Amino acid sequence: MLYQTLQDALFAAIAATGFAAISNPPRQAYIYCAILAACGHAFRFILMSASFAGINIIPATLIAALTIGFLAVLMASHARFPAETCLFPSLLPMIPGVYAYKAFGGLALCLFSESSGGFTTNFYLLAYNSLTCCAILLCMVVGGTLPIFILKKISFQATR
Amino acid sequence: MxxxxxxxxxxxxxxxxxxxxxxxxxxxxxxxxxxxxxxxxxxxxxxxxxxxxxxxxxxxxxxxxxxxxxxxxxxxxxxxxxxxxxxxxxxxxxxxxxxxxxxxxxxxxxxxxxxxxxxxKISTHPTWATLILVTIANAAFCRLFGGDPAAMIIAGIATAVGFHIKTCLLNRNVDTRAAFIACSFVSTILGATDTLFSIGDTPAITIGTSVLYLVPGIPLLNSFSDMLYRHYLCAISRAADATILTGCLSIGLCAGMSLMGIGMF
Structure with a gap:
């Protein structure tokens, strides 16, 4: 369990650092993105693992995003970045990309279904994947942004 | 006075x-x-x-x-x-x-x-550095989804080629949506080599993650953030942009998988 959690943290940190590069953060921000992503993703992994809590991916994402959010606000004020600079790239490894394109795949299969049974199955895939994708995204953003809202004074003075 | x-x-x-x-x-x-x-x-x-x-x-x-x-x-x-x-x-x-x-x-x-x-006038990071970081990131992402080392390498190669094509197309002012379809298509074809040649044990994960570098994460996050602060117009606009790009990604993915004769589910 410990090995798997550390592995999850390591790969989440690498993924966050790499995806952060697309959004051109300040060079000093990469290390903060890596730490935040590692903490958040590993926490979600622990929450979801059957041997610990076995929580569904949606509430687990909300709790992990809240953790990342609070840590991001505290780190941002220390590093003098806007909280989003560290926060958004750190959330990226939790983006439900697989659900998103499976939802579009379901839509395509629905359109080309030739029987009502096939259509029903594909519509289920479309609905399930798109709802899960939206719910995860909502939890990620609400969880990540809520700390900025709660700690407004710290968040918007971070670059002072 | x-x-x-x-x-x-x-x-x-x-x-x-x-x-x-x-x-x-x-x-x-x-x-x-x-x-x-x-x-x-x-x-x-x-x-x-x-x-x-x-x-x-x-x-x-x-x-x-x-x-x-x-x-x-x-x-x-x-x-x-x-x-x-x-x-x-x-x-x-x-x-x-x-x-x-x-x-x-x-x-x-x-x-x-x-x-x-x-x-x-500040310039963005060098393209080659971003390319390397994104390649490694997507390979790591593949691992997070349970991909084996072969899947990570193939997803990394598919990402590197796709990202390079994306950079070239956008530098030539090709429409972003068309660029996304083209990159997703090429990355899917490359990602499908795991399935076609039975290289690793997790071919479905390889093909699934080979296009994830294209998911417009930041616009999606910005969109929801604007919504929380009741800036609905900007939120809807950013969400629409992100949805269209995800749709383009999926079109390229579906086209690539159809061409290679691979099922999505």
Whole structure:
């Protein structure tokens, strides 16, 4: 369990650092993105693992995003970045990309279904994947942004 | 008695000067991918530093601002078009710091103007460095989904080629949506080699993650953030942009999988 959690943290940190590069953060921000992503993703992994809590991916994402959010606000004020600079790239490894394109795949299969049974199955895939994708995204953003809202004074003075 | 329309512009710009400065500032900040709440806070902070009041209307591609000095009845209005550029948290950070430097009186108006010009000329990270980082990131992402080492290598190669094509196409001003379809298609074809040649044990994960570098994560996050602060127009616009790009990604993915004869589920 410990090995798997550390592995999850390591790969989440690498993924966050790499995806952060697309959004051109300040060079000093990469290390903060890596730490935040590692903490958040590993926490979600622990929450979801059957041997610990076995929580569904949606509430687990909300709790992990809240953790990342609070840590991001505290780190941002220390590093003098806007909280989003560290926060958004750190959330990226939790983006439900697989659900998103499976939802579009379901839509395509629905359109080309030739029987009502096939259509029903594909519509289920479309609905399930798109709802899960939206719910995860909502939890990620609400969880990540809520700390900025709660700690407004710290968040918007971070670059002072 | 001094004429209020002539500025002592080192410390007290006129409403016209400040509105021009703020329109450039807001256009740059919105273009760099800042959330609406940050744009509002920063711009209001700058205006108040010069003893003026500001009202902002933020549209998806334009910003409309009105500025007036306390005690004066006339307001100056400016409309700025968003400066399109790649999302840049570096620019976002520097512009936010600039707003505090003005608010704390560390910069006079002319220095702030020059600083804004300098921030506008900041270059993004070298393309090759971004390419390497994104390649490694997507390989790591593949691992997070349970991919084996072969899957990670193939997903990495598919990402590197796809990302390179994306950079080339966008540099040649090809439409972003068309570029996304092309990149997704090529990455899917490369990702499908795991299935076709039975290289690893997790071919489905390889093909699934080989296009994930294209998921527009930051616009999606910005969109939901704007929604929380009730900037619904910008939120819907950003969500629509992100949905269209995800749709383009899926079109390329479906086309690639159909060509290679691979099922999605």
């Amino acid at each position: 001094t004429d209020p329309t002539i500025s002592d512009s080192y410390s007290h710009p006129t409403a016209e000067e400040l509105s021009l400065f703020l329109s450039r500032y807001c256009a740059r900040l919105l273009g760099a991918g800042a959330t609406c709440i940050r744009l509002e806070k920063n711009a209001t902070r700058i205006a108040r530093a010069y003893g003026m009041e500001l009202e902002l209307t933020i549209m998806p591609r334009h910003i409309h601002l009105s500025i007036w000095r306390d005690g004066h009845t006339g307001a100056t209005t400016a409309i700025a078009t968003m400066r399109h550029c790649a999302t840049s948290f570096d620019i976002n950070t520097r512009l936010s710091r600039l707003s505090w430097e003005i608010a704390d009186g560390k910069l006079d108006f002319h220095s702030a103007s020059r600083q804004l010009d300098r921030i506008g």
